[in-house]
Amino acid sequence: MYLLSRKENYEESDVTLLQDSINEWLKLFIELFKEHSKSELQFPKLHSWVFHICSSIREFGAINGYTTETYESLHKDYVKKPYKLTNKKEIEKQIMKIIRRKAIITESSSKEIPKTPIALKYSKKLYEFCIQNAEIYI
DSSP: OHHHHTOSSOOHHHHHHHHHHHHHHHHHHHHHHTTTOTTTTOOHHHHHHHHHHHHHHHHHOOOSSOOOHHHHHHHIIIIIHHHHTSOSSSHHHHHHHHHHHHHHHHHHOSSOOOOOOOOOOOOSOSOOOOGGGHHHHO
16 A cells, blocks of 8 residues: 555556555554544544545645645644643633734734744742832832
8 A cells, every 4th residue: 555655657547456455454454443542543644545545646646745744734833832822711712812813913014924922931030029128129
């Protein structure tokens, strides 16, 4: 299956053979991992591979190292980073506000595209204040 997926050019017979080998591999994969998967094998990459790769080859040609990097980086920028900025209550609403704010800032600023803000972690004291010395500061 892997060698078939790495071809430079495909005939219809190659795509059919690839689909058959994917189906055989899938049966073995399910048999081996169905009892160990908490998500009941609901994996987006597995779904894409099994149900969409052959139609993509037919439509667009060779897959040339098919990856999901684009979608993974979008997930990181639009889900993971904003999630870290929430207080973990009503997460979806907070993430949408963060993304909406980012979109508004991006539209209004044509010079520079702002990055998603990061949560700051303060680990050092800047100064100590003793209430008995308040008159010095006032």
